[in-house]
Structure formats: structure tokens, C-alpha cells
Amino acid sequence: MTGKTFDGLIHWRDFKLKVFFEGIIIGLFSGLIIVAFRYGLEQAESLRELIYHTTSWSSYKIISLALGLVFIAFTLNLIVKKEPLVSGSGIPQVKGILTGHLKIKWLTVLILKFFGGILAIGAGLSLGREGPSVQIGATVGQGVSRLLGRLKIEEKFLITSGASAGLAAAFNAPLSGVIFAVEELNKNFSPAILMSTVAASLSADLVTKLFYGSSSAFNFPQLPILPVNYYIHLIGLGLIIGLFGGLFNRSLLKTMELKDKLGSLPNTVIIAIPLLIAGVLGYLLPEVLGGGNQLIDSLNQHYFSLSFLILLVLVKFFFTLISYGTGVPGGIFLPILVIGALTGNIYHDLIVNTFHISPLYSNNFIIFAMAAYFTAVVKAPITGSILITEMTGSFSHLWALITVSTVAYLASDLLKTKPIYEALYDRILAKKQPLPKNAETMILIETIVCLGSEISGKTIKTIVWPKHCLLVNIKRGDQEIIPQGDTRIYAGDHIFALVNKNYATEIEHSLCSLTMEIDHLP
Template sequence: MKNKHDTYNTLFHWHNFKLNLVVEGMVVGALAGLFVVLYRFLLEKTEVLTSKIYVLQKQNNYLILVWFIVLALLAYIVGIMIKREPMISGSGIPQVEGVLLRRLNMNWFRVIVGKFVGGVLAIGAGLSLGREGPSVQIGAAIGQGFSRIFKRIKIEEKYLITSGASAGLAAAFNAPLAGVVFALEEVHKNFYPLVLLSAMSASLTADFVSKNFFGLKPVFNFKNLYILPLNQYIYLIVLGIILGVLGAFFNKMLIKTQDFYISKKWLPIEFRPMIPFLIAGVLGLFLPQVLGGGHDLISSLVEGKYTINMIFVILVIKFVFTMLSYGSGAPGGIFLPLLVIGALTGNIYGSIIAKYFQIDSHYISNFIILSMAGYFTAIVKAPITGSILITEMTGSFNHLLPLTIVSIISYVVTDILNFEPIYEVLLERMLNKKGNNEFCGDKSKKVLLEIAVCLGTELDGKIVRDIKWPKNALLVAIKRGELEIIPKGNTKILAGDYLIVLVNEYEAPKVKCMLKEMAEKLLIDNVSNH
């Protein structure tokens, strides 16, 4: 019997697995949805339990010491888990992208267990981390596990991992469209039809599962929202610029915080989480609003519970605590904390212009929503995902235009400041750590790469025989819409084509990097000529 990974089977399955992707995407989506639902449920219960513990501490002071001992033990447990399985540290999204690039290996079972347990302990204890990163990685690991158990070919596994990641985000935030767009815009960085097909199947299924448990209401149930008048859009430009600058600052400080932990040679990896765990214990007594992801904090901002001075204090402490929490390597994401920081910034901005520029205070809630999208875009540099995510989380499509405007402006600002997307930076740091920047793969196994050809690049308009192809890579097909072309020497490659290239698994990352540069890097000559 032929090996599942030989050339024949790789090519054979390429033409016969469209329907499989839909069905398997739904299965992976259902499994990921169930795991993330359980994850969300346990997080909610642990956060309620933690709140009750702090109330008891204020009534019985002797419990404070007991609680700090418990926090230290939990921190040590999480630290040991991170040391034994480094792939569970932090968000998990950079790890998923590294796996899809075949530059990182992931043990799917250990990641599911470690990320699940570690995330519940860390976020439940009050660390300023979000559930979305772990949900994405857990979903991706489920997709990989499904592929390994049923012995799918490598290219199919790639789609299943993406499907699981998309499903994880959809179930985490009740945002199926954001889950799909996230897979396309952030994880794969192109809108390839097969990715769309599998991710949408998984994302919609996971969202259906999630809503059966948590209901149909959006994550942020904003009430009495008013539509911002067009003559007030000038304030969106200023807001976008501010969020772009602050987003770049967030990225810079996150990296510096990681460097801070690494520079402390006397502090082993397993003891790093103790810093944010013990700080959480202190903050729980004096400022419990900054604990956890911050979902309730955003809801309280809309209700106008805090003065502008108090909001500023919460913003500063939430920012610093998020840096210390994530920098320690504890399992947890930055999606929700950065949305909270964005919301706080928008509240302050809206309050200031309402006070000094005579804008109706009803519109402060609008600026809270817009700032979440703009801040997300500035940090992650995924404007479409940010706009759709906030739209789905708030359940209001009336703000799509201002959301998009703020997102685009903040994106342009971070581009001018020359800041890279945070997940790409974190991935590169991960790969460079301890010389771990090596390609993963087996020389005896074959994989198919899909490369999107962009307008004005080296491959656009070129004849196949005139292109200097990487060694040990074979162009086997060109996808042009629904048409699949068998390439010949005189076949012309056009912008919008998808190149299907056969290569052995070991050399796949290197070949893909070379081809992506040829297919995506704009030629100055082409730009000037047009």
C-alpha cells in the first residue's frame, strides 16, 4: 500500500478533497466549539469564585496570607507547565502561525491539555489576559489532532488547523464572521477560496454550538446607542491618530516587558508567573476592576460608573498589569485586554471632547466602540478583522463606517511609524530564541504549497519558463478562479492566480518564503510604469 504522503497521493487528494474540507471543517468546528464553551464556562466560574474570595478576605484578614500562598502555588504549577511545554505560553496565535509555516512543531494533545488548564488557572486567578488566544490555539490543536488521528495528508492538515483556529475565535466571542476573516487576513494573509470554505464551515458550526450554551446576545450588549452624525467625523481622524500611536507604544512595551523577564537570569521560567500572580493578589484587594480579561469593565464604562480621573487610573494600571501578565509567559491572550485598554482610551477621549467641544455625551459610548476597533487594528494590523469583530461583539452594524475609518487611520499611523504586527514580531522572537529558527519537515514526504500572485510583483505577467524557480520545487497547477490550468513553458502567470507547487516537506518553508517574496513583493519598476 502506498504511503499517504507520497507524491501520487498528495496530487490525487488535491483534486478530491473540497467536499471533505466542508465536512471535516464542520466536525472540527463542533469539537473546537465544545472545548471553547467548556473553557469559557470554567473561566466565568473561576472569576466569580475569585471575586467571592476577595470579599471574604476583607471580612477575614487572616485569609489574605492563605490566598497569597495559594496564588504562589498556582503560579508555580503554571510555570512548570510552561517549562515542560513551551508551546502553551502566551497567546498561542504566533505558535499557530509558526506551525502553519512549518517552522514550529506542535504536540496537539499536550497543547490542548496544557493551554486549557494553564489558561483557566492564570485567567481565573486574575491575570490580565484574554481567552481568545488560548481558544484559537486549542481549536488549531484540535484540527491537527483530527488530521493526525485520521491520517490526513499534510496540505489537508493545514486547512484543518486553520479551521480549528477560526472556530476557536468564533466560539470565544460569538463572532463567526470575525473567525473566518481572522483566518484569511491574519493567519494566512490571503483570501484563498479553500481557506474560506473550510474556515467558514468550522466557524459557523462552532458559533452555533457556542450560542446554544451562552445564548444569542452579543458579547457586549450595548444599549441605547446613537448614530454619530457625519459632521462629527472630524473627531474620528484625531482618534485614529491617537490610537495608532498608542498601539505602537503597546507593541513596543510588550516586547520590552518580555526582554525584562528574560534579562533576569536569577528568575527561572517556572517562577516568572509568580510576579503577575502575586500582583493580582494585591490588585484584587484595592482595584479588582483590572483583574481578568475585563469584559465586565467594558460594560461598566458604558453605564458611566466611573469618573474620568478614575478611568485614567484604571487605564494606566490595566496597561502595566497586562504587560507584566503577558510578558511572564502565562497562558493567555491579549485580544480582550487590548480591547479593554482601547475602550478606556475611547471613554477618556469621548469625555474630553464632550466637555470641551460641546458634543452630546450620548456619543461617548460610540467612541468606546470605535476605540476598541482602532486600537486592535493598530496592534494586530488586521483592520478588516478588527472592524468585523467589534461589529459582531456589539451586535450593531450602524457603526461599520466610522469603525472602518478609525481602523484605517490607526493602521496607516502604525505603518508610518514602521511597526510590525505584534503576532509576527512575537513569532520571530520565538523562532530566534535559542537558535530555534529551523525548518521542520521530513524529506521523504511531499506537500503542496499555494502561493497567491499579487498585482505588480515579480511573477505578475511572467511566462513560466522565464522564471527562476527554486530548486526541488515543481509547479503542478495554476488556479485561476474556478479554472485549473496545467502549466506549460509558455503559460503566462497573471495577478490573482494561485500557484500550486509540489515540494518535499523539509524544504517547504524555505521554498514558500522564496515564492511568497516573488509573488507578493512589489517591483518599483512596475509601480512607476503604471
């Protein structure tokens, strides 16, 4: 290990300050690029609406539209073929980079994800901007790391900062960006991660607000407080949403397996089929096209009959499956929020008719269902609750959001489905050729010693540590400790280990087993 690496670990306070300022730089650049990405999507969607709102349709216009959609399919196939890691959401790919299992050409991925996302979502596929925004932000973080010549052990912090900034800029939700980075990407709390992601998210959100103002992503003004005696209906909503979320996860994975079985069919044809379906839906049911921001806002502004809401949720559900199943750039973050919002509206109408509750709380059930559906699919209840709170601009409903999200999380576990991004990440790794075990690229892993863990109170020399890792630093409060054989480990210690990246996943699991509370081990 080089002297620069030791210096960074020993002077941990300086390291945290450095990644904080680097997070600001990453957030500013990510914010500018995501603003441009959002603007491009808006222009593409405006063009799409202009085309489909044309009153006079002729055979010539229909043929021209079909040829245009096929050309987009051809272009998207070229993009995915050029760089397979731009396909899909991008969030599983970011997880792979952080664990050291995936390598990307950051500039190539940034450019292709940018234009591929605009083409796919702008053409009408039921995909969201948030996944591409997270991956674009992560590539910015990696690009800054490479341009500044940072060490591999530092790059993880900068990539995470960029991903956090990407989500913050996509939804005007800086706190959600930070929570998402901790809960979903790293699944570990670290002061350095916290400082860098906060800096990146806030600076990205500042840039976004300069262009788009301070308004929330969704327009739900003056939401009344849900009475406590209505919470029984939240439990029912959470149970239904949790089961539907588990069904969505399984259906999405089955759709992707089906796509793999169609290997003999040209990929351009596979992409063209949902694009042509989008062309038909653009004329018959344009509400289900694209991510769905306008559809969620319209639920607050217009009344839809129960039968029309059921039609919308069914079509959006299946169209999202086949859209994502193509493998083109685009996320499922926003579409699952739309499916949740529609389900919440349907549930509210049913309980109004059945239990004769006040119709005043329709919007409450819409936003609660969004948080619940996100939680059921992604298995990130804190992110879901905070995200919907920020996106609706109302912090007075956090207790109800947490309640319904918790119930949805427990209900989705009944189906024993993996969190969707973990399942998609596993698919990527299953298809990937393993790296040679003689590759000696080293990365830094951090873990926290829990109260009651197996190693709490023991000295380092008495602990059986995993192979292929080197304990290099212990952080205890503000104290930095260079590990020695007689150094004793205590609950609350942050342990840093330098590991060969080819063994990173196995070592991280082993370290977590050592540091977790014994009663919580599986």
C-alpha cells in the same frame, strides 16, 4: 510525491468539498471544547470575586490567599516547563505550525492550554481567552487531521479552520473568525481556506449559541449613529490610539526581553510576582483583573470620573504587560480591547469638555476606540472592524469603524513597529533550534498572481522559480491545470507549490515577490 497528493491536487473541486465537511467536524468539536473553556473561566472568576468580596479580612485569610497564588504560580510553571508552546497567546505558535517551523503534540498542548488558561486568567492575571481559544481550535484541527490520516499538505487547511472556529466560539463572532484566518494567519485568500473556515466558524458558533444564546459578547444596545460632522474627532481618536498601540507593542516586547534577562531568577518567582500583585489589586482595584469583559460592559452601565478612568487605563496597561511577560497561557486580545475602550471613554469625556459636543455618543467612541486599538496593535484593520461590529451586535457603524481603524493603522506605522503577533512569532523562531536541512517533509504553499506582476503573461519555462519547490497545480477559475513548460501564467491564477518545509518561509517570500504587482514591491 505520492499518488494521493496528486489526486488531491487534480480533483480540486472534490478537495474543497472534503475540507468543507471536515471544517464542520472541526468546528463542532472546537465549539464544545471552547464552551467548556469559557465555562471553566466563568467558574474561576466567580470564585475569585467571592474571595475578594469577603468583607472580613484576617491575617490568616491573607496568608492563605498568598500561599494559594504561589501554588498557582508553581503549577503554571510546571505546565509551561512541560510544554513551552502553551505559553503566551498561542496565536504566534499557530502561525509557526502553519509555516512548518514548529511542531507540537496536539493533545498535550490542547489539555495544558485548557487548564493553564483557566488557572492564569481565573487567578486574575490581565490575560484574555481568545488566544488560548485560537490555539485550542488549531490543535483540534490538527488532531482531526492526524486521526483521519490526512496528508501534510491538507493539514494546513484543517489547522486554519480550527483556529477560525476557536475565535468564533470565544467571542460569538463567526465572520471575524473567517476574516482573522485570512488576514492574520494566512495573509492570503483561497477558496479552499474560505470554505473550510466558514464551515468551522459557523458550526462552532452554532454550538456556542446553544449554550450561551445569541447575545453579543458586549452589551451596547441602541447605539446612535455618529453624525458626519463628528468624524473629525474620529481622526483625532485614530491618531492617539495608533501612537498608543505602537507604544504598547514596543513596551510588551521590552517587558519580555526584561524577563529573559532575569534568567537567574526561578520562573515560579517571576510568575508569582504578578499573581501576588493581582491579589492586591483584587482588594483595591478588582476591575482590572482577568480579561475585562465586565469592565467594558460597565462603561455602558455606569459613569466613571475622568481621574478614575485614567487610573484604570494605566493600571490595566502595565498589569497586562507584566502578566503576559510571565509567559503563562493567556492572550492579549481582550485586554487590548479593554485598554482601547477605556481610552475611547477618556477621549470622549475630554472632547465633551473641550468642544462641548453631545455626551450622547460616549458608547460610540468606546467601541470605535476598541477597533482602533486592536488595529494599531495587531495591524489587522478588517478583522478589527468586523470583530467589534459582531461583538457589539451593531452593523450600522461599520463606516466609522473602518475610518478610525485606518487612521490608527497609519499612525501606528509612524513608530515602525511590527504587528504584535508577527513580532512574538519572530521571538519564538529566534529561540528555536533550526531543523536539519535534510528533513524532507513537504508542505503545500498557495499564492495568487496579481495584475501587473512579474510573471503575469509568461510561460512557466521562462520564469526563474525558487529552489526547493515544485509547481504542482494551477487553478484558474473552476479550471484545474497541470503545469507544463509551455503553460502560460495569468493574473488571478492560484499557484500551488510543493516545498520542503525547512525552506517554506524563504520560498513563500520569493513566490510573493514574483506574483505581487511590481509597483507594490518593496
